[in-house]
Amino acid sequence: RYDLARRQTLSAALAEEEAAARLQTARASVDLATLEIRLSEDQLAVLEQRRETARVVAPFTGRFVPTVPGAPVPEIGRVLAPAEPIGTLVDVASLRLVAEIHEDDVAALHVGALAAARPLSRPGAEIVGEVRAIGAFVEPITRSVTVEALFDDPLGLPAGTSADVVLEGQPLDGAIWVDERWIGYRDGRAVVFVVGARGAEGLAVAEARELDLAPRTYDGGRLVRAGLARGDEVVTSSIELIGDGSLCRPVEAARRASTRSELGVPR
Secondary structure, three states: OHHHHHHHHHHHHHHHHHHHHHHHHHHHHHHHHHHHHHHHHHHHHHHHHHHHHHOOOOOOOOEEEOOOOOOOOOOOOOOOOOOOOOOEEEOOOEEEEEEEEEHHHHHHOOOOOEEEEEEOOOOOOOEEEEEEEEEEEEOOOOOEEEEEEEEEOOOOOOOOOOEEEEEOOOOOOOOEEEEHHHOEEEOOEEEEEEEEEEOHHHOEEEEEEEOEEEEEEEOOEEEEEEOOOOOOOEOOOOOOOOOOOOEEOOOOOOOOOOHHHHHOOOO
16 A cells, blocks of 8 residues: 555656646747747737838829820830820719709809709719819800819719709898799789788789799799899789789788798788
8 A cells, every 4th residue: 555655656746747848838939929929929010110111102192093084094114205194083082963953043152152962873872072063154045063072982983974963042132032822924924912001991902013033933833033023912822813903802811921921022
């Protein structure tokens, strides 16, 4: 029994010495790996610094397209003459959009107004920008004015893209809006009837007013350039049955709650 216990003791001591040797070897491996990691990090930092120093940066922003219409594509190693075209520089950071609006809408626009564009080639997509320039020339035939807007272009749209454009204008202070149903036409002229002076039994005289209308419709009505003033009471029903000087009995109606009242819409 003594010999057996002694052999077990010697075997345990030997195993302990072997385990200690393995631990020391593992610690040395860890130290070596740590040193190698630090050396690799230092080498990586040096390489990144060299790469940053050696990077070629173009002295302009945008995308260079190495194609010239009607000319061969330049190849590497080819000697080029001064001022020889080699490609096109395309600015892809922003998008300049040109729109045509009617001259009647120019007064409501200003530089810095909000603009939204929906590219026809990207259904559901919308980009937002602002008006940067408003033209000073009216096209004689279309009576339109050129407006330029600048957009941030996250979609990377190609030049020449068509889009539906919405420009947000300022309110027209003092404008008078009239529903098209209230307008009659006499001898080809736009006419509305206003309530004149009241006489006996609450009767009033309908007065015909010839209107100068803006060419476009706005929310089912027309803007009046001349012919009406604030406070005029417009006849809104049976206008096809009355004429200038007809007697009428005004009926008070509730004012419609809409933004038209803010634009000076006559009653």
